[in-house]
Amino acid sequence: MSWIESILxxxxxxxxxxxxxxxxxxxLTRRFxxxxxxxxxxxxxxxxxxxxxxxxxxxxxxxDEMIFSPYGGRMNEIPESETPFPHRVRNIxxx
Numbered sequence: 001m002s003w004i005e006s007i008l009x010x011x012x013x014x015x016x017x018x019x020x021x022x023x024x025x026x027x028l029t030r031r032f033x034x035x036x037x038x039x040x041x042x043x044x045x046x047x048x049x050x051x052x053x054x055x056x057x058x059x060x061x062x063x064d065e066m067i068f069s070p071y072g073g074r075m076n077e078i079p080e081s082e083t084p085f086p087h088r089v090r091n092i093x094x095x
Contacts, residue, residue: 039091069094 070093
């Protein structure tokens with residue numbers, strides 16, 4: 001899935017939707033949400049991840065998804081002087 005296809009997915013368009021839907025400024029729903037994020041500098045231990053999953057399955061909470069945005073890999077090949085992106089320093093990923 002390409003990046004732009006993932007955007008369509010997260011917004012709620014069905015799989016295979018044409019990119020032309022992005023030209024229509026009418027929202028699919030009136031769904032509003034509040035999001036929060038943080039940068040992770042040390043790996044989350046397995047027991048910590050198990051606790052997160054347990055909360056998702058056992059408790060009625062408003063959040064129904066978590067997105068882990070990884071840093072590193074190819075991003076580390078781009079020199080810091082090439083593009084300003086301060087979040088790459090010592091961050092493994094963003095939740």
